[in-house]
Amino acid sequence: MDTLLDAPRDVVLLLPGQGAQYPRMAAGLYDSDPAFTDAVDRCLALFPDGELLRDDWLAEQPAIGIDDVRRAQPLLFTLDYALGRMVLSWGVRPAALLGHSVGELAAATLAGVFTLEDAVAVMHDRVTRIAPTEPGGMLTVAGTPDDLRPFLARHPHIAIGARNAPRQTVLAGLSAPLRAIAADLRGAGITTLPVAAHHPFHSPVLAPLFRDLTLYRRITAHPPLFPLWSAFTRTRLEADTVADPALWAGHPVAPVHFWPTLDKLLSTGRHLLLETGPGKGLTTIACRHRSVKLGRHTAAALLPARPRTPDDDRLHTDRARELLHTTTALAPQPA
Known part of the structure; x- marks a missing residue:
């Protein structure tokens, strides 16, 4: 037996961004998992159009499609955050969080850098600035x-x-x-x-929209409670870097360096990479990494890759939780 490969792994949460969304993503967990449902409700209550967001998220025929910035961005943030809260409720203490695009704002919120109220204000501001611009x-x-x-x-x-x-x-x-x-x-x-x-996310085309830092300067950024990695800076964020308003205002404009950041993060230990958001896009990318292929790390997703039934959402989540118990030091839940 290879004791190194069988040793418990630390959990890294990977939070996806634009492009990961699909209709009714994670809807099977709503009203099923208490921690997830509570986090979704608290988050949507803070958006000015929170009820409309919920209606379109759960609808078979939404009034505004899921790929529209007015739906994709706030719902990705909400569900990344809510799924993260669900995983934390299982007793997981992440060794690191790494978000892709809007997933980084959700990761920062889970890590305690921002209050949920401030993070939603940032999210709403981004959408308000981007939505009316040229497609x-x-x-x-x-x-x-x-x-x-x-x-x-x-x-x-x-x-x-x-x-x-x-x-x-x-x-x-x-x-x-x-x-x-x-x-x-x-x-x-x-x-x-x-x-x-x-819209052209992560393009200089959007730069003029985010030169005004007034909102970002009003928000207090706290030191991360968990190690927080940034695919924008390609480094772990510390107390001084999270306090830079330009970092967060620049997210919609700056390029995402996901692979170089993941590569650095994987050199810090042995990990279970858990995609904590819709789809399996980041899991698929992570599985291409040589150290994952060699078995040093494991990658898994909480949700299906595409729309399925509510039962499929719950089944995938149950499997991910079982994997956490078998590959990490997480204590099993009482029967």
Whole structure:
């Protein structure tokens, strides 16, 4: 028996962002898991349109589609946060939290950097600023940033929005330039896939919207209660860095360096990476890492990869909880 591979693992929560959303994500846990339900209710009560958010989240035919920024962003934040609160209610004390895009704000809230009231104010402010702007989007490309430099030189209005994996780069920009570079890439035989987004997140296009730091300067940022890693700075955040208003105001504009940050985090120990949000996008990325393939780390998701039944939500969550008991030092729940 390999005692190193069998040793208990520390839990890392991975919180997904834009593109992970799907209809009725995690709805099967609502009114089923008390901690999740309470966190959702507290969060939605703080949004000015919280009842409409709940209605569209749970509806089979929502009035506003899930990919619209007015639904995707606040609901991703709410569900990432609520799922995190559910996991914490199981007795998990995370060794680290790492969010992708809006998932980082949810991670910071779980870590106690922001009160829920302040985090929702930031979330609502972002949506209010972005929603009326010119439409755009994001494009996942099978290639490295170096592979894409010639294309970016021909399409200067497109930027790299995220580095998700060594050969998974996300581009961002307004609709017409994004269509042009997509056609150029496909013509060169490079695989592309649109991200479910109607705006150019993590692009300089949004920079003018977030120059006013008034809201962010009014909010108090507290030292993290759990180790909090940032895919924007590529480092662990400390008390001084979380207190920088420009860091949080710049999230919708700055690129997401998920893979380099994950790589650094994985060097700190042996972990169970638990995707604490909708889908399995971050789990799939993590499973490409060499140390995960070699068994040093395990990656799992709380929820299905796509819309299924409420029973499927609960089944996936139960399996994840069982995995926590078998691979970490978490004490089993009483019968």
